Amino acid sequence: MRKNKRFDYAAISVLCSKKGENFNKTKEFGGARRVLTGFYKWTVNKYPELTIQSINREICLEYIRSKVATFRLNPTQKDHSFITFSIRILNETFDMDIADSETNINEPFKVVCDKCNTEAKYVDSSVIYGRKRGGMRYRCPVCGAHVGTHDGTSIPLGTLADPELQKYRKYVHTYFDKMWKENGWTRTEAYKWLSEKLKLPSEKTHIAMFDLATCKKVLAILGDNKKTESDTPDIDNETLKYHKYVKYYLSKLCKDYGYDLSATTDWLATNLSLPVDDFKIENLNVSMCKRALAIIGDARK
Numbered sequence: 001m002r003k004n005k006r007f008d009y010a011a012i013s014v015l016c017s018k019k020g021e022n023f024n025k026t027k028e029f030g031g032a033r034r035v036l037t038g039f040y041k042w043t044v045n046k047y048p049e050l051t052i053q054s055i056n057r058e059i060c061l062e063y064i065r066s067k068v069a070t071f072r073l074n075p076t077q078k079d080h081s082f083i084t085f086s087i088r089i090l091n092e093t094f095d096m097d098i099a100d101s102e103t104n105i106n107e108p109f110k111v112v113c114d115k116c117n118t119e120a121k122y123v124d125s126s127v128i129y130g131r132k133r134g135g136m137r138y139r140c141p142v143c144g145a146h147v148g149t150h151d152g153t154s155i156p157l158g159t160l161a162d163p164e165l166q167k168y169r170k171y172v173h174t175y176f177d178k179m180w181k182e183n184g185w186t187r188t189e190a191y192k193w194l195s196e197k198l199k200l201p202s203e204k205t206h207i208a209m210f211d212l213a214t215c216k217k218v219l220a221i222l223g224d225n226k227k228t229e230s231d232t233p234d235i236d237n238e239t240l241k242y243h244k245y246v247k248y249y250l251s252k253l254c255k256d257y258g259y260d261l262s263a264t265t266d267w268l269a270t271n272l273s274l275p276v277d278d279f280k281i282e283n284l285n286v287s288m289c290k291r292a293l294a295i296i297g298d299a300r301k
């Protein structure tokens, strides 16, 4: 007979009693519940006889190690944070002392230099810069190309870069950030735009992953974009569709009520809390367009 009864609720109330009365109002509480439910679901198949009393360090460690194994196949900073958080929650709930270092969560990954086809060494930043600068880095022992790691993890930020590529990635970053900020786009919108321009999947559209040719291509695209900045920015169809809606309903409002289009455009800018002087519908993102449509709709009432 299966004894493994749903123990996650019991476990979370154990944790609540340790953390004090307002714990269930904190953000951590939601996360802790996810951890304990995930752990319970894993034990159901693995240890059908398990009861809350028989949970021990070995079982918890085995669970964490299985999570780490999955994480290492496709490492992200988000998953890293969730696993280290899970270790802490299991420790606190079941009075244990599992350390991150008992798993291979922070061990170096295999990073190979594209140019030399050599495996990079995992070194302290002081080896490269002569003093500490950021965390650990991966460095090619042949050509010296290197790359940093995501904060507090051993996850490489991208691919190895020699000094020339580093210089180019820096340029791209500078111009790209400047472009999307000037256009009033969000970072996510900007990367979506770039991945479409480069015909690259979004998970490959990261400046730290670009080679020299891609960096040069992006700089050319950004240059082109600058020239046509005052015209319609080359953005996704969704945004273009919204620009059309806003223009259509704004001119319809003017026609129906006999308003002056230019004055009404200024009125819209003011209502969106945007400067009237360089206001352009083409510069609005989707959420601003939606607000504009609501404002126009209200004016008709």
Ligand SMILES: [Zn+2]
Residues within 6 Å of the ligand: 113, 114, 115, 116, 117, 118, 140, 141, 142, 143, 144, 145
């Ligand atoms: Zn190399």
